[in-house]
Amino acid sequence: MSTANANELGTEPPHDDQEYDGIHELDNPQPTWFKLIMVGTVIFAGAYWYWYHWGGSGKSIHQTYDAEYAEYRARRATIEAAEGAAISEESLAALAADGGAMTRGKAVFVQSCASCHTENGRGLVGPNLTDDFQIHGATRSDIYNTVKVGVPDKGMISWAPVLAPNDLAAVAAYVSTLRHTNVAEGKPPQGEKVAPFGK
Numbered sequence: 522m523s524t525a526n527a528n529e530l531g532t533e534p535p536h537d538d539q540e541y542d543g544i545h546e547l548d549n550p551q552p553t554w555f556k557l558i559m560v561g562t563v564i565f566a567g568a569y570w571y572w573y574h575w576g577g578s579g580k581s582i583h584q585t586y587d588a589e590y591a592e593y594r595a596r597r598a599t600i601e602a603a604e605g606a607a608i609s610e611e612s613l614a615a616l617a618a619d620g621g622a623m624t625r626g627k628a629v630f631v632q633s634c635a636s637c638h639t640e641n642g643r644g645l646v647g648p649n650l651t652d653d654f655q656i657h658g659a660t661r662s663d664i665y666n667t668v669k670v671g672v673p674d675k676g677m678i679s680w681a682p683v684l685a686p687n688d689l690a691a692v693a694a695y696v697s698t699l700r701h702t703n704v705a706e707g708k709p710p711q712g713e714k715v716a717p718f719g720k
């Protein structure tokens with residue numbers, strides 16, 4: 522108490538040891554580990570600032586996301602371009618002659634198309650696909666495109682967003698095999714007369 526009073530009056534030089542209200546304060550040096558943590562955080566902050574905000578190549582999560590998204594879009598564009606380019610009159614004819622692809626195409630047709638075209642394609646809401654008449658174009662590629670983009674005004678949706686690309690190709694090729702099969706009780710012809718596909 523006396524020391525504190527003396528200090529408050531400024532009559533004694535500052536002491537290493539201070540006592541006030543019965544609390545004795547020591548002037549111990551900070552432990553080395555503590556100082557190292559302090560120095561470490563300063564170094565870390567400097568390095569962090571350099572790496573992310575100045576010259577370093579560190580990327581923020583937004584930059585990382587943008588980079589990954591751009592890469593995804595580029596890859597997707599490449600795949601879509603390859604799939605689009607792979608569809609041709611020849612590739613559809615080859616599919617139409619491929620038993621496995623036609624089993625798949627028929628399964629897709631029964632599941633997704635039969636409600637409007639019936640199971641054997643004779644037509645109901647949608648046109649008869651088994652006669653020699655076609656509304657949109659004449660070729661297998663025309664059939665593929667109609668299925669792909671749909672005829673939304675007439676009630677047929679675009680199937681590209683619904684079906685996997687190879688299912689889309691298989692079902693279009695399958696529809697092309699129905700032409701000229703002229704199943705019984707078919708819906709009356711609609712569209713232009715078209716030539717049967719050669720086998």
Ligand code: HEC
Pocket residue numbers: 629630633634635636637638646647648654655656657658664667668672675676677678680692693696711712
């Ligand atoms: C909701 C009913 C509906 C469903 C389901 C449907 N279609 Fe259609 N489809 C139609 C209608 C209606 C048309 C006629 C469009 C027109 O008049 O231009 C049509 C037209 C077509 C044509 C063109 C025929 C032509 O003469 O040019 C093809 C090919 C076809 N559909 C295939 C399919 C395939 C394959 C599926 C299944 C993946 C399918 N459709 C599912 C209603 C449907």
